[in-house]
Amino acid sequence: MARTKAPNPEVRRRILDVSLDLFATKGFAATGVQEIVTKAGVTKGALYHYFKSKDEILFEIYGKVFGRELDSLQRIVAEGQDPERTLRAIIVDLVVHTADSTRESAVFARGGHAESPHWQAMQEQWRRYQEGFRQVIRDGQESGVFAAKASPEVVSWSVFGFTNSMHTWYRPEGRKSPAAIGDELADLVLTGLQS
Template sequence: MMGKPNFKKTNKSIEKFNKIVNAAAKIFREKGYKEATLEDIANEVGMLKGSLYYYIEKKDDLLYAVVERPLSEMTENLKVIVNSADSPSVKLEKALKSHILSFEKYQSELFVWISIEWFKSEFGGEIATVGDEYDRLFRKIIIEGIKKEEFRSDLDPKLLTFAIFGVYNYMQRWYSPDNKYTFDEISKQFNAFVLQGVWKKS
């Protein structure tokens, strides 16, 4: 496994670096990772291509930064939910809502995560590790719900997690503000669909 990229950031450069990562996410989504160039990203930020090398060494560095940022934040948020004293049902509802909110906050970044073959990049192993942790935490909620008999005992935690991500992550294919669905509306409908499907019938 390769080591993580060594970004050249100081306190004064963090704001600029974040702008570069935002621009990279936008360009990767619009053009695709293979077709996007560092010059495209530099132009989006309003700087010379050569100036990017103050922050990164290559395009793969930016792919890692684009994907790692939301995944790390989502994973930390999910850890808080999993480790709370809430019931499994409440944990699952909060986890699903957090997933939707993350999509709202990081639309381009999560589009890159879901759509682009990042696993073929130099840092694909590191990115996969973060994603695997997120998956594991989601399954932990399902397993707890089954053990406490809040969720149906015939559910396979791994398959159910795949199904949940399939429904929620497909949003990157169809979501647009022009659809006139708010994230709150989507969250309520999707959450009801999942929760009603997993609850143990009394």
């Protein structure tokens, strides 16, 4: 009777790291499974032991990022602060998380991933995040704390456009920390929402 190999978290992590690097530099569609296994120093069998497909690797990468951001947003909203403080905290948190995930952002921006059940699940997480962000703005507008000059959709897309492009310009060694950048962006957004 053949013995099943025990899972090796280091091999799994190496496959994820190499895949992330390749997807960020070449794009998801242009990266082949053979290239991943060669760079990771594993066999195809090892890759398929941990992941059923290249798409599943991408889902794992995105799922962690989207899940972490959604959890953070829900935690901040649950604190029950006023709309200004809540929106500021969400924006700063999103900028800090995005700065920590620039390679993942680069993969997302490059696109080229297959429409699959995994992708649909990630899209649902992203929709939930967007709706939570917009609800904070709506609540602030309905209570008169925020002006209704701009819709929650336009405000949110302004912030998401900023964070989605961070992989092109943000550098960890730069003179501003992610929190300082987030505060500056929050100042800009909140000034635009002043009633």
